[in-house]
Amino acid sequence: MPSRARPEAPPPLNLARLAAGAPGVWVALPGAEVRLLALANKQTGPKAAGWLVCLTGEALIDLPEGDFVRLRASEAHRLIPEDDWSVLPVKPNTVLMLVSD
Secondary structure: OOOOOOOOOOOOOOHHHHHHOOOOOOEEOOOOOEEEEEEOOOEEOOOOOEEEEEEEOEEEEEOHHHOEEEEEOOOEEEEOOOOOOEEEEOOOOEEEEEEEO
16 A cells, blocks of 8 residues: 655744744734734733743833833743733843733
C-alpha cells in the first residue's frame, strides 16, 4: 500500500516580528483570543480579562489607585475587566501579548 505524503508543518510564527509590523496597534491572531502590541509609546489598554504577557523588552503597567506593575520579558500580569489601565515601554522593542479569557 502506498504511503500517504504528510503535509508539511507550517513555519513557526514570530510573534514579536508580527507585532512590529504595526507598531502601536493591537494585532489579532486569527482563530485565537490573542492580541499582540509593539509598544511605541504610552497606550491605554482595552477592557479585558486575561493575561498580559511581556514577550520582549520591558513595560510599566499603570493600574487604578496609583498601583503599577513592571513586566520584564517572559513575565505576565492578570488583568480584570474592571481595571482601567495603560502601559508604557521601559525598554525599546517592547512587545506585549494579551491572552483574553
